[in-house]
Amino acid sequence: MAVIAQPSYVRRALVEPELPPIAAGAAFGRTRERLFGGVFNTVLTLAGSVVIAAVIWWTAKFLLIDAVWSGSSRVDCLAETVGREVGACWPFIAAKFGQFMYGFYPTSERWRVDLTYALGVILLVPLLIPRLPCKAQNAILFFGAFPVLAFFLLVGGVFGLPHVETRLWGGLLVTLVISFTGIILSLPLGILLALGRRSELPIVRTLSIVFIEFWRGVPLITVLFFATYMLPFFLPDSWRIDALARVLVGVALFAGAYMAEVVRGGLQAIPRGQFEAAMALGLGYWRMMMLVVLPQALRLVIPGIVNSFIALFKDTTLVLIVAIFDLLGQMRAAFADPTWATPVTLFTGFAFAGMIYFLVSFGMSRYALFMERRLSSEAVR
Amino acid sequence: MSKFVSYSNPRTRALLYQIVVLTLLLGLGYEFIVNARSNLQAQNIASGFGFLDNTAGFCVNQSLIAYDEADTYARVFLVGLLNTLLVAGLGIVLATILGFIIGIARLSPNWLLARFAGGYVELVRNLPLLFQILFWYLAVLGTLPGPRQSISLTGAIFLNNRGIIVPAPVAGAGAGAVAAAFGAGVVAAIALASWGRRRQERTGQRLPLFWPSLGLVAGLPLAAFVAAGFPMGFERPELRGFNFVGGIRLIPEFVALLVALTTYTAAFIAEVVRAGVLAVPRGQTEAALALGLRRGLMLRLIVLPQALRVIVPPLTNQYLNLTKNSSLAVAIGYPDLFAVFAGTTLSQTGQAIEIIAMTMAVYLAISLLTSAFMNWYNARIQVAG
Numbered sequence: 101m102a103v104i105a106q107p108s109y110v111r112r113a114l115v116e117p118e119l120p121p122i123a124a125g126a127a128f129g130r131t132r133e134r135l136f137g138g139v140f141n142t143v144l145t146l147a148g149s150v151v152i153a154a155v156i157w158w159t160a161k162f163l164l165i166d167a168v169w170s171g172s173s174r175v176d177c178l179a180e181t182v183g184r185e186v187g188a189c190w191p192f193i194a195a196k197f198g199q200f201m202y203g204f205y206p207t208s209e210r211w212r213v214d215l216t217y218a219l220g221v222i223l224l225v226p227l228l229i230p231r232l233p234c235k236a237q238n239a240i241l242f243f244g245a246f247p248v249l250a251f252f253l254l255v256g257g258v259f260g261l262p263h264v265e266t267r268l269w270g271g272l273l274v275t276l277v278i279s280f281t282g283i284i285l286s287l288p289l290g291i292l293l294a295l296g297r298r299s300e301l302p303i304v305r306t307l308s309i310v311f312i313e314f315w316r317g318v319p320l321i322t323v324l325f326f327a328t329y330m331l332p333f334f335l336p337d338s339w340r341i342d343a344l345a346r347v348l349v350g351v352a353l354f355a356g357a358y359m360a361e362v363v364r365g366g367l368q369a370i371p372r373g374q375f376e377a378a379m380a381l382g383l384g385y386w387r388m389m390m391l392v393v394l395p396q397a398l399r400l401v402i403p404g405i406v407n408s409f410i411a412l413f414k415d416t417t418l419v420l421i422v423a424i425f426d427l428l429g430q431m432r433a434a435f436a437d438p439t440w441a442t443p444v445t446l447f448t449g450f451a452f453a454g455m456i457y458f459l460v461s462f463g464m465s466r467y468a469l470f471m472e473r474r475l476s477s478e479a480v481r
Numbered sequence: 482m483s484k485f486v487s488y489s490n491p492r493t494r495a496l497l498y499q500i501v502v503l504t505l506l507l508g509l510g511y512e513f514i515v516n517a518r519s520n521l522q523a524q525n526i527a528s529g530f531g532f533l534d535n536t537a538g539f540c541v542n543q544s545l546i547a548y549d550e551a552d553t554y555a556r557v558f559l560v561g562l563l564n565t566l567l568v569a570g571l572g573i574v575l576a577t578i579l580g581f582i583i584g585i586a587r588l589s590p591n592w593l594l595a596r597f598a599g600g601y602v603e604l605v606r607n608l609p610l611l612f613q614i615l616f617w618y619l620a621v622l623g624t625l626p627g628p629r630q631s632i633s634l635t636g637a638i639f640l641n642n643r644g645i646i647v648p649a650p651v652a653g654a655g656a657g658a659v660a661a662a663f664g665a666g667v668v669a670a671i672a673l674a675s676w677g678r679r680r681q682e683r684t685g686q687r688l689p690l691f692w693p694s695l696g697l698v699a700g701l702p703l704a705a706f707v708a709a710g711f712p713m714g715f716e717r718p719e720l721r722g723f724n725f726v727g728g729i730r731l732i733p734e735f736v737a738l739l740v741a742l743t744t745y746t747a748a749f750i751a752e753v754v755r756a757g758v759l760a761v762p763r764g765q766t767e768a769a770l771a772l773g774l775r776r777g778l779m780l781r782l783i784v785l786p787q788a789l790r791v792i793v794p795p796l797t798n799q800y801l802n803l804t805k806n807s808s809l810a811v812a813i814g815y816p817d818l819f820a821v822f823a824g825t826t827l828s829q830t831g832q833a834i835e836i837i838a839m840t841m842a843v844y845l846a847i848s849l850l851t852s853a854f855m856n857w858y859n860a861r862i863q864v865a866g
Contacts, residue, residue, distance in 0.1 A: 144593070316848075317845040319806065319808040319844055322837065333517045333833065335516055410607075450612075454608055461608070
């Protein structure tokens, strides 16, 4: 029992009661109270309505009402030619669409990219729906077989497919390749590091902590520079690594350190009894982890993994600084094209790229939220 | 003895595993060093930190300390570091203010305001930061008119495609007295607050000390300002020919980076604040309302002090993220540490190993120092015992 200090002052008389709040009535009354209760609240509501209406009006006006829908060059998107105020210049996006999606991947070979996307979607969608069966086989196919298949499909050089150099890759293709490879490589690395950080072997634990804290303490761009300019010095002369592969190594190390912290959260949430029960059954360390602890821990951190994927997806834009042209990089390159230089080109490009980034990130964050709710409701049951 | 060396002894195995890990690591390190040495020799690249004393020979478009082309790379390093600290420090302050406002707004009983704040958070969080930096730099600041057609705010602040020009404060004789009065005002306000707290503990009365404190902090220097005969002037920027003379010019790179970092991090801070406020049990708010506290007082006295305990650790992470994200300056050419050192200096000298290691070490040191400070602060605000 802690000793409670004697308060030096105790009020002896009751404070005058405040006036009772205005009774909130039915749904309509509550809504009115929420929006127009008090002068300050009313002013806020009115000002907010004006701002929201203005934002919606300007967005619709730019993207749809004033937009130019067809044309073949910058002239079609100039206010002088059209004879009115000009909004988004969609022909610019149409003309550059191939570059934004595939970079300079040869046009005749683009079906390979589309096929890879299709395979990915077919394998991913059943994995995301919790109700569907065969999760283990599906996961092995998606995380094990699909990357190998995708690699041969995209790089080529086998089965009569012509070889496509990675420096020709670009646009959304590169964005997806980097974020997908990053997540696939960072998962096993992150699991190993998380196990290492909780290991009882002092050297392994120290090394894991140093590794994790180092990569988490430096910005991703220094990691990319490290991978692009510093790594080649450390490798034998005979190893000439492709520029994209170097970036992938950097992204994997960086994402692995963050993934380790996500997985560690899951490991900490597993009750001690589970470890003890596994040991009592005579399971060794690895079998205990693989059969008892990790299956439970990884399920718990699915939302965390999806959130790291969102972060990684957004962070892939940084590769444009080391001259690899992802979606944003292609966009920036397209701005420099004099054929399409108009006052609205910049805004059109940003609107288009922004919609893609927003839809993917927002969709994934909603999915993480959905899984979180589902997992917490299962925990209650 | 033979029992100890047996493979079935867990301690032997533990030792063995660690020896294997360490050997592998040392082998890898040795391999790296050997390769680096032969590669550097083959490409004729110098090693060591001697290059820091060489003349840099390039211009930097924003510097807090005196710098010209004849200065050394070591000076460039310092210029870049200060620019990084400037944008990160300002960004942290502004993002915290904006983030707290938006976070509280998201919890507002006003449905429209809460939705508006929610929309802001979703929009900003789901777009890549580099996208936002480029948007502010290219689409917003890049499309402003030239200096001659500058947009003028109240005739003193000018916006154009070369940046934002604000009046520069010029200190006259007697400005020291104003500064001294300000210092005295702050000290007096702190003393007053402390006296008020002690008095409240003794008697239970809350004195309305806000206005007297404001009077001390703002009024005292103002009085000194008038008494000293207005010693502070502002140098107004003026358009001469094709450019502005006088005033302080904030370069567009700086403005774009600061705005993007602030708005981006504020969205994350808003979520942190919201989660912290929601973590305060509902009974606390109800108890506060039952005691007759108004919403503002309730937030300030009951909810925020408790929420801060939840908020501080993730807030630290956001501060660290902002500092690390400031390295994206290189994409638009703001001369931060990364851009001038790992960018320009690296491409001029080719000494990738030393330069990237130094840059990484600086960011690592900033991260470790910030988290050490925030851990100290966090320990201070937790419930004692």
